[in-house]
Amino acid sequence: MERAAFERLRWRCTRRGMLEVDMVLGRFLKAVFWKCSESEQQAFIALADYDDMALWRLISGRDECEDARLTPVVAMLRECKP
């Protein structure tokens, strides 16, 4: 991924409406993103497009992800702890 594309993704992950989402996505980008496969990276980018409320419900386990392609990355986000 090119620098500009990554910086745009970083901005869109760490300037959210909800602090909870800022923190989890920011942490994932820093610690996990570059270790992911390309398909996992694409799944993460798709998840980052979700609304804050929907994304937080997925991360906190209140909802389950209905898109099978994204489920593994949702699990990784849930495991991404400080």
Place this chain on the structure above:
Amino acid sequence: MSVPMNVSILKFDAVVVGAGGAGLRSAIQLSEAGLKTAVLSKVFPTRSHTVAAQGGVAASLGNSEEDHWRWHMYDTVKGSDWLGDQDSIEYMCRKAVEVVVDLEHYGMPFDRVDNGKIYQRNFGGHMSNFGEKPVRRACAAADRTGHAMLHAMYQRNVKANTQFFVEWMALDLIRDPEGVVVGVSAMEMETGQIAIFHARAVIFATGGAGRIFASSTNAFINTGDGLGMAARAGIPLEDMEFWQFHPTGVAGAGVLITEGVRGEGGILRNADNEHFMERYAPNAKDLASRDVVSRAMTTEIKEGRGCGPNRDYVLLDITHLDPETIMKRLPGIREISIQFAGVDPIKAPIPVVPTAHYQMGGIPTSYDGRVVALGADGENVVVPGFYAAGECACASVHGANRLGTNSLLDLLVFGKSAGDSAVEDLKVGKAHRELPKDAADRARSRIEAIDQRQGGVSVHEARQAIACAMQDHAGVFRFADLLQKGVTRILEVEKMTQNLEIKDKSLVWNTARVEALETENLIEVAKATMISAEARKESRGAHMRDDAPNTPEFPNGRNDKAWLKHSLWHREGNRVAYKPVRLQPLTVETVALKTRSY
């Protein structure tokens, strides 16, 4: 490569900065009146911080039981500890029904009762019959009121042809030699291009600045950009010493742990494992009011009984509760604790600290959303062409403390009134005033300085310094000696922010540059807060000082004789001036001063 020097000029009737609830609401008024309207936002509108507001919006609809705007007004004046302007409060409480009905027309999916009317629920501090008993006044859309509100208003704006400039950061307010606001400079993040939005009306709706504190519930986006721009343009900031704190945010993260945890038997403990609330509130213990609990926690930490390597937090212990009770009655708390504190609360206590939540002060406005400065005789003087609404503004309806569900109401009512005032003002004449020749100079020189500096301070280091200074010296419970030292410290930190260096000099998507510019806004809010807090030698609402305790002469430490007045911090010389509280409502009798107790 540095930012290009050519500056494009985009001409609009009105420019709104910020696309949260207040910005979207004002833009509806402007666009639907046929004005060519631009909305600038650092993020996509539905990702503004309004999305985090879950509780609801207050309006005396009286759908579930008898209610009246005068009762709502009384509660709001009392909540403000009599620092709120009663003309603004009357205006807001009377307009509440209208703005909720507007939202219905925009398609807001409010919860409803069987007869189809909007469902209303109780919320702390909202009472019937002038404080007699709780009343159901909060209108909500499940636990996603802010989210639903943003979506409904964004769609309405799209329909009204509002032009959105997403991922643009406003840089500085532009005033002409006569002080009239004629536009705003801004930078497109994708290209690094600077543009001037030349307008006849500029409306700021940039939200709060909770990120000045180390522990805050605010999203990272809340860096006080509007307040920084206003301060640099010579506009004072009002009542910035008043910040609402929540007692239990996860230490180091800020994410809220609901009061329900203590309601279910959670216990606060210090480093000696002592259940310290037994000393501070022998009867209510951990269920004492927010103020009492926050003060006790701060005292424990200040006196060296905090936990952890830096002794800077206390512990919220629920390990004695049945795990099934935790899972059943406190859904989500275990996940929050694991995610943000790294501890499973079934096995270990959660580190918590009092956490900044809401900024009561801001850019001074009257209830019509017009920005006002201080005249030579202490009167309000309108700043022509400039309007503000929402958390960045101070109308002032929240005074020294805000009631729950009044924040969403504030942004709807004053977003609408700011938009309406601009529409009214723009009926006079059609021409744009001339842009000053140096319109882009301030923004350009700020960016050039950041880009070209070598051997300076990193943005991360400067932000840490601001956050730690604010948390250490101007937290929820304030001490005279710490405030005095805090003023010296924040002015030292300011020097760091005047010496920021970024390693990335790229033109496109340079987030380091944006973060540096945000930091220059944060420091203005931090100075305003620290200096105004040090100056106010009383306790009132959310501003609690150790040296202004509860006495018979000054109940709750409040001193109306000396301090029933608004602070106005001026950037130039860090001067604090004062103006009287407007105790006279628009049409009814004043809510007379008395001791605030619940």
